[in-house]
Amino acid sequence: MAGTQRILVLGGGVGGIVVANDLRKRLPASHEIILVNREETFVFAPSLLWLLVGARRPEQISRPLRRLVRRGVTVTTGEIERIDAARREVVVGGRTLSADYIVIALGAATSGGAIPGLVDGGHDLYSLTGAVAFRNGLASMEHGRIAILTAAPAYRCPAAPYEAAMLVEAACRARRVREHVQVDMFTAEPGPMGVAGPQVSAAVRQMVEGKGIHYRPEHQVTLVDPAARSIQFSNGAAAPYDMLGFVPPHHVAPVVSTSGLCAEGGWIEVDRHTLETRFPGIHAIGDVNSIPLKLGKPLPKAGVFAHFEAQVVAKNIARAITGRGDAARFTGFGECFIETGGGKAGFGKGNFYAEPLPTVDVHAPSRRWHIGKVLLEQTWLHGWV
Ligand SMILES: Cc1cc2nc3c(=O)[nH]c(=O)nc-3n(C[C@H](O)[C@H](O)[C@H](O)COP(=O)(O)OP(=O)(O)OC[C@H]3O[C@@H](n4cnc5c(N)ncnc54)[C@H](O)[C@@H]3O)c2cc1C
Incomplete structure (x- = not known):
C-alpha cells in the first residue's frame, strides 16, 4: 500500500461531493481528501425547478459543504486560480496545493x-x-x-x-x-x-x-x-x-481552458471508461469533460453522469492506493426524471454509449416518477451532503 496520499477534489458540486464521500469510505483515515469549492453552500440544482413555482424555498435545497468535515473530508472554500497538471499542483486563493491525485469536477461556466x-x-x-x-x-x-x-x-x-x-x-x-x-x-x-x-x-x-x-x-x-x-x-x-x-x-471556465487538459476551444478530454486525462492520476468528471458519442454529439452534461463517473473514479483511485477492489469502468448508463407538472413526471433511462445511437426508453408521466424525483432529492440533501 502507498504511503500517505493526498487527493484534491476540485469542485463541490454533484461530482465532487460523490467522489469525496466515496473515497473517504474506501480509504484509511491516514490519506487526505481535500475538497475545494468557490461557495460554502451546495445547491441541489434539479430542485431549482420546483423553486421556480414556489414548491421549494432556497434553504430547503441548500446544504453547507462543511457538513462533509464530520465525515473526514477537508473542505476549503476558495477560488481555484490555476491547475498545473504536469506538476499536480493547484493554486487556490494564492496558495499552492500539491497532490498525488486530482479529480477535476468544476462543472460548466455560464455567460x-x-x-x-x-x-x-x-x-x-x-x-x-x-x-x-x-x-x-x-x-x-x-x-x-x-x-x-x-x-x-x-x-x-x-x-x-x-x-x-x-x-x-x-x-x-x-x-x-x-x-x-x-x-x-x-x-x-x-x-x-x-x-x-x-x-x-x-x-x-x-x-x-x-x-x-x-x-x-x-x-x-x-x-x-x-x-x-x-x-x-x-x-x-x-x-x-x-x-x-x-x-x-454554457462554456468551459478559464481556469480549465488554461490547464492544458482541453481539446482546442473545448472541454477536458478523458478516457470514456476511466475518466482519466492524458496526465496519469488526474481525472475529470461531470460537466467539465466532453465525451464524444458515435452520433456526433457529446454525452449530455447531467448530474446523473457526474455521479456515476465519480463513483468509477473513486473506486479506481482507492484501488491504486490500497491495491484492493476491482477496476471500475463508466458504461454510459444514464437516467432522468422529467417533471411535467401537477405532481407527475416522465422517466427516461438508457445506455448512451450504445452504437450507432443511444438506446433510451421513456416512460409516460405518472405520479410514481414524480415521487422518484422527490426521493432522489431527499437522498441528496440528507445522504450525500
Ligand atoms: C435547473 C437545473 C436542473 C437540473 N436537473 C437535473 C436533473 O434532473 N438530472 C440531472 O442528472 N442533472 C440535472 N441538472 C444538471 C446537474 O445539476 C449538473 O449536470 C451537475 O451538477 C454537474 O455536476 P458537476 O460536479 O460536474 O458540476 P457542478 O455540480 O456544477 O459543480 C461544480 C462546482 O465547482 C465549483 N467551481 C467552479 N469553478 C470553480 C473555481 N474556479 N474555484 C472554485 N470552485 C469552482 C462551482 O462553484 C460548483 O460548486 C440540472 C441543472 C440545472 C441547472
Missing part, C-alpha cells in the same frame, strides 16, 4: 452577458438568485406572456428547460390564471433532448405541446430589448414577452 439585454431583460433559471426572482414574478402574474428560452443549443440537463416550461404552465393552472397567460418556449436547438434519439425527442415535444405551450425550436436569440420586452432571433423573428426565464450559454 448570460454574451447575449445583449438577456440578463437585464430576464431571469437566469439556472441560478438560485435568478430562480428566486422568476418565482417572485410568477407568483403575482395575472395575465400576459411568459417566455422560456434556451440561449444556446447545448446546456446542462437537456430536460430542464422543458420541465421548467411545463411546471410554469401547471403553476398558472393551479393559480387559475392559465387562460390569461400564454406560455411560449423558444429554443436554440431543433428539438428536445436530441441526444436521446428521435423517439424521446418527439415524446417530450408532445408532452410540452400537449399542455398548450407554444413551442418554437431553432430560435437562436441574438438580442433582448428589456425596455420593449422583446426577444429577437437570428432567423429574423421577434417575440414580445412580459416575463422571461432563460438558460444561459
